[in-house]
Amino acid sequence: MPKVVDADQRRSELATAAARVIARDGIDGASLREVAAEAGWTTGALVHYFANKRELLAFTLQSSLDQRRSRHAVRAAMTSCETLRTTLLEALPTTDENRLHWIVTLAFAAQAAGDTELAEIQRMAYRGFRSRVASLVDDPDGPAAEREAERLIALVDGIALQALFDPDLWTPRRQIEALETGLG
Amino acid sequence: MPKVVDADQRRSELATAAARVIARDGIDGASLREVAAEAGWTTGALVHYFANKRELLAFTLQSSLDQRRSRHAVRAAMTSCETLRTTLLEALPTTDENRLHWIVTLAFAAQAAGDTELAEIQRMAYRGFRSRVASLVDDPDGPAAEREAERLIALVDGIALQALFDPDLWTPRRQIEALETGLG
Amino acid sequence: MPKVVDADQRRSELATAAARVIARDGIDGASLREVAAEAGWTTGALVHYFANKRELLAFTLQSSLDQRRSRHAVRAAMTSCETLRTTLLEALPTTDENRLHWIVTLAFAAQAAGDTELAEIQRMAYRGFRSRVASLVDDPDGPAAEREAERLIALVDGIALQALFDPDLWTPRRQIEALETGLG
């Protein structure tokens, strides 16, 4: 019997390593060699888990998006109270982890301009997030819920983008203040 | 007598070509060969205008940001009336040209995470834009002007980001509506 | 008790699979993975039967040559009558099986130019065939027997080579006609 390996976990490890490399060196710095080294493996080992680079990148994006959502879900479950405010706050790049997610998202956003598969993954994640936010606004079933969700997400995204461009200016505290102001 | 060439104009042409390639193929699809071909030149010709690839990319980003600003300045001068509303509207990816600028911006945003030179260029452009917006709000010299400018830019950026991720949903008309709503 | 496996038979199976792959994809398309897959095994299983790739290839050649001879011997035994004519006819690539043998032979012929082991295997097979043919000519013990055998083998090989290069032109029927003409 061959060595037993948890393939899913290994794929996740590799995707996390890929995310780190992308955040550090940009998406074109994310060579298979570099990703493998970051994860503590050799290039050849990647091949057991991803048929090619495209697959690795798509999985990395998907993984980053999933993780963001699932971490939040866990926290919501723990506190038994998912409010609009906490949901939006957690989307801001106020922690190293969130900053990583955001940089990866942006790296793929540009890439997705010419890649329909990546574009689709991001589109789906975006729509999912909007639904979640819409379900948390004051009148979730009202006609304006979706629009309110969009407004709030725009607010969060706008703050996040500025924070990523100018991190010295945009401390976590300031990001949060800006969000609170926007929430009214 | 050597051929007279307007070096600055040539650099701009090449930067524009680079922007198109980046938007089409991603930043890692922007090889010198490809950029040169897009501009109608050979690789070797690039070398007279940019010492290396880094310089070309930095200039491409700078150029894209400058162009955005100067085009707007021209239009403001023509109408002799730069209002907050027109300034913000013109920042949205409602036209092909603006979409191109946005994709380039995002492509470099991710890259800038690990490149201080690119980061600095973007930071400066951002701060310049904030000053301009701040000078157009109701009470430009009041203590809240900067914060209001940040709020408005966050609004524009947030709408733009969603529009880039989901262009089918976010028609130009909807982007504008969302902005007007936010403007109050 | 370990599973009982007929190692010799397994080696033959694998050699046959290798021959098929070589005929289909050329000798450089015959990777261990591909050969193993063709035989319905995994790469690692090969290692029990062949120490390395060289050994597999050498055995494949040997096997192809042996098989050709043994099949003919069987047929000769059944009919109790091995004539010069049937022996030579059976060497032509008139059937799929024989074509396979021929392509394998040619693939290794080129390879053998720089590999003394393969060259030796082929040389021995050639000499064996010549002896057999020589024993079937009119005056097997006469001084001209060997030369006559060489002439006949050259005839068969020449027809075979043309047939392999231009199979549409060289139908089985035409190959046989050309041989009969040459036999006089």
Place this chain on the structure above:
Amino acid sequence: MPKVVDADQRRSELATAAARVIARDGIDGASLREVAAEAGWTTGALVHYFANKRELLAFTLQSSLDQRRSRHAVRAAMTSCETLRTTLLEALPTTDENRLHWIVTLAFAAQAAGDTELAEIQRMAYRGFRSRVASLVDDPDGPAAEREAERLIALVDGIALQALFDPDLWTPRRQIEALETGLG
């Protein structure tokens, strides 16, 4: 103005180097690195002359076949006398040069089994040779001319194949004797 290079000559040089490597190491030993090194270049230089490996290999085969023919044409022109005998004699692997051509031909013969482009090149060369031989037989316009040409080519090929398999036995002298005998 860039350095002037005779591209056709360079392609020929490279093809000759490729032929030498193929004869020495087999077709799967003919890596671009090895071919480039044999020709005294680096891998990257190949790219100026051949878009990819396939193109290099196809050109190498074509080149080997062309060369064989043109060398013969030159000699025929010099002596102003192309006879059946000299034409066939020159096809035998009696010299190092001819042996090289033959080994290359065989290497590609096996490869051509699964590659229609290579197969077509060889088929055309074969048919050309047959026409030439047919035009030199006793009654070139008679109905049997083609068949006689095929018989003679089979004779040459058959001798050549045996000579390649068993060079020690098949000295140039013996090859020639065998051919003369067959010519009658």
Place this chain on the structure above:
DNA sequence: TATGAATGAGCATTCATTCAT
């Protein structure tokens, strides 16, 4: 015996860069 994880070298190919012309 057989698997498949893992290695590390090697492959074809692309690329930024240099340079003679």
Place this chain on the structure above:
DNA sequence: AATGAATGAATGCTCATTCAT
């Protein structure tokens, strides 16, 4: 100024081989 030949390093990927299970 501009070309394109040439380099050599890097890339994504394949492979023979080793080995724990």
